[in-house]
Amino acid sequence: MLTKPQIHLASIFIKIFYRDRQSLFFSLLFPLIFTCIFLFSGGEPNPTKLGLVNQSQDALSFKFVELVKKEKTFLVKEGSESELKEELISADQTAVIIIPETFNQSPNPGKLRLLLDASQVRQVDAIKDSLKATLLSIERDIRNIEPMFSLQLEDVKSRPQRYIDFLLPGILAYMLMNLCIAGSGFNIVEYRRRGILKRLFVTPIQPKDFIISIVLARMFIILIQLSVILGLAIGLLKINIIGGLLPLYGVILFGAFIFLCVGFFLGSLAKTQESIRPLVLLFTFPQLILSGIFFPISSLPSFIQPVASGLPLSVIASTMRNISNDGAALFAINFNFLGIVFWIFFSFFIATKFFVWQKVAS
Amino acid sequence: MPIIKVTNLEKHYPSPEKPGKTFAAVNNINLSINTGEIFGLLGPNGAGKTTTLEMLEGLTDIDNGDVSVNDINVKKNPYEVKKIIGVQLQSNEYFDRLNLSDLLILFANLYSVSIDPKALLAKVDLENKIHALPDDLSGGQKQRFSIACALVNNPMILFLDEPTTGLDPQAKRNLWNLAKDLNEEGMTIVLTTHNMEEAEYLCDRIAIMDKGSIIAQDTPQQLILDYAPEPNETPIHGNIEDVFLALTGHGLRD
Numbered sequence: 059m060l061t062k063p064q065i066h067l068a069s070i071f072i073k074i075f076y077r078d079r080q081s082l083f084f085s086l087l088f089p090l091i092f093t094c095i096f097l098f099s100g101g102e103p104n105p106t107k108l109g110l111v112n113q114s115q116d117a118l119s120f121k122f123v124e125l126v127k128k129e130k131t132f133l134v135k136e137g138s139e140s141e142l143k144e145e146l147i148s149a150d151q152t153a154v155i156i157i158p159e160t161f162n163q164s165p166n167p168g169k170l171r172l173l174l175d176a177s178q179v180r181q182v183d184a185i186k187d188s189l190k191a192t193l194l195s196i197e198r199d200i201r202n203i204e205p206m207f208s209l210q211l212e213d214v215k216s217r218p219q220r221y222i223d224f225l226l227p228g229i230l231a232y233m234l235m236n237l238c239i240a241g242s243g244f245n246i247v248e249y250r251r252r253g254i255l256k257r258l259f260v261t262p263i264q265p266k267d268f269i270i271s272i273v274l275a276r277m278f279i280i281l282i283q284l285s286v287i288l289g290l291a292i293g294l295l296k297i298n299i300i301g302g303l304l305p306l307y308g309v310i311l312f313g314a315f316i317f318l319c320v321g322f323f324l325g326s327l328a329k330t331q332e333s334i335r336p337l338v339l340l341f342t343f344p345q346l347i348l349s350g351i352f353f354p355i356s357s358l359p360s361f362i363q364p365v366a367s368g369l370p371l372s373v374i375a376s377t378m379r380n381i382s383n384d385g386a387a388l389f390a391i392n393f394n395f396l397g398i399v400f401w402i403f404f405s406f407f408i409a410t411k412f413f414v415w416q417k418v419a420s
Numbered sequence: 421m422p423i424i425k426v427t428n429l430e431k432h433y434p435s436p437e438k439p440g441k442t443f444a445a446v447n448n449i450n451l452s453i454n455t456g457e458i459f460g461l462l463g464p465n466g467a468g469k470t471t472t473l474e475m476l477e478g479l480t481d482i483d484n485g486d487v488s489v490n491d492i493n494v495k496k497n498p499y500e501v502k503k504i505i506g507v508q509l510q511s512n513e514y515f516d517r518l519n520l521s522d523l524l525i526l527f528a529n530l531y532s533v534s535i536d537p538k539a540l541l542a543k544v545d546l547e548n549k550i551h552a553l554p555d556d557l558s559g560g561q562k563q564r565f566s567i568a569c570a571l572v573n574n575p576m577i578l579f580l581d582e583p584t585t586g587l588d589p590q591a592k593r594n595l596w597n598l599a600k601d602l603n604e605e606g607m608t609i610v611l612t613t614h615n616m617e618e619a620e621y622l623c624d625r626i627a628i629m630d631k632g633s634i635i636a637q638d639t640p641q642q643l644i645l646d647y648a649p650e651p652n653e654t655p656i657h658g659n660i661e662d663v664f665l666a667l668t669g670h671g672l673r674d
Binding site: 061062063066067070073074077078249252253254256257258259260261262263264 | 500503507513514515517518527529530569
């Protein structure tokens with residue numbers, strides 16, 4: 059049970075945050091910017107800009123151009139090779155396809171040239187896949203054959219799924235992690251440096267009391283911050299939380315607890331404000347890549363997938379996505395739930411075990 | 421009747437000069453502090469005063485030896501000891517954006533007690549600063565507020581770590597009077613200081629520390645009789661500063 063000192067200390071942390079008008083302003087500004095970005099982009103990624111140079115006079119080449127233009131994932135611009143090449147260099151185009159004069163002639167009737175900017179790694183795969191599909195359908199047309207297999211895509215869950223629906227839970231989880239680490243790790247180093255922690259610990263409170271209090275206060279603040287984002291996402295971006303808000307808030311609370319505790323641990327490891335930054339990056343950056351926030355974990359190399367799936371951000375983001383998109387229950391016994399339980403105990407253990415309240419000699 | 425008993429107390433830290441080696445910040449000290457007295461720990465910088473004080477307060481782990489405060493073993497029950505003592509630290513930093521009243525109520529809550537912040541601030545002559553932030557206080561006011569924070573739990577023993585360092589003579593005198601008043605109310609006070617006048621004026625007994633050890637321990641008057649140089653042809657009255665310099669030497673310490 060919570061004790062009177064723990065509750066009072068938590069209320070003090072909330073009071074300090076409320077009186078800090080600057081952080082209050084910025085904590086609400088970020089959700090607004092985030093929502094506006096998605097509101098104006100319609101919640102979908104922009105189509106890939108594709109330049110098309112047709113040097114052939116063959117009828118088939120015109121058919122190919124028509125089919126490419128029909129692809130929704132491409133924004134096609136026709137022009138000369140030199141003109142589009144320049145646009146590619148200045149990043150006005152993502153890729154350029156050149157249909158050579160010899161198209162549909164021996165010895166290589168179907169050979170096309172694809173010019174790419176290798177720095178646009180993310181788009182390269184998407185272009186290659188879409189292009190392969192287009193080429194396949196043209197080939198069928200030429201050979202006048204019906205496809206042996208056809209795939210009719212039907213969502214068995216019968217729900218509209220947009221990119222923003224996939225993205226939002228991950229973004230929320232990522233924000234949750236950053237807000238928590240900033241709220242505990244950075245604070246604790248500063249409190250310790252100024253001797254504030256030492257002043258607290260001349261009283262009978264113990265590290266666990268302090269951690270529980272700041273966790274309670276931060277959870278409250280983070281719930282409000284994430285509620286603003288969720289409110290805007292539901293109201294303006296028409297996000298549908300299929301599993302309901304209550305289980306989603308449950309995961310947010312568990313996640314907040316885990317990341318705040320990890321923040322305390324990192325704050326205890328770091329001796330100075332300068333050393334806490336690389337430590338926090340070391341924890342957060344790999345998770346941004348590996349935790350399926352922007353790309354599904356299944357797209358990672360297979361040897362790294364088991365590790366990636368068990369990361370704290372992965373289990374939190376996956377559970378939030380399952381609740382938000384698939385209506386999953388919070389307490390379903392599965393890998394993610396067990397992962398959350400493990401991280402709750404492990405993070406609290408390392409936070410309290412390694413807690414340093416004295417100024418650390420550098 | 422001793423309220424604090426210190427037996428063979430030791431604290432070792434890694435040596436900054438010899439990697440892999442340790443040095444004794446506190447080396448086998450014994451103390452006995454009586455109920456109701458003002459006890460002073462004197463010593464040059466790095467003598468081990470603050471380390472000793474922090475081990476008595478349960479803030480620093482004890483490597484060897486024993487400390488009991490009001491018959492509570494500090495090593496075994498540091499949190500029980502903290503309930504009956506008040507501590508004023510050398511640094512006076514507090515949470516931002518909390519005024520004096522907020523801070524006193526916060527500290528009182530950490531002891532699970534209720535206080536009247538105005539009455540407590542009146543005790544240290546700061547009742548008109550109840551809504552001020554600590555950063556708005558002068559040096560002397562900050563020290564008095566720091567003592568007010570240490571009094572929220574009405575402690576049996578008050579620990580003051582160099583309470584008058586950096587204060588002007590008026591603020592210093594004001595703080596001495598406050599310490600005397602609290603002592604007259606029955607509070608035992610343990611303080612560390614560099615200020616010889618302070619030790620002589622305030623303390624019933626003094627222990628002089630150097631290089632982690634106690635090199636002399638008695639009443640100020642007795643220490644003067646024992647160690648101050650004899651008056652020469654031009655009679656000069658010896659004081660506790662003479663004692664201090666005679667025992668610890670004249671060389672500067674960092």
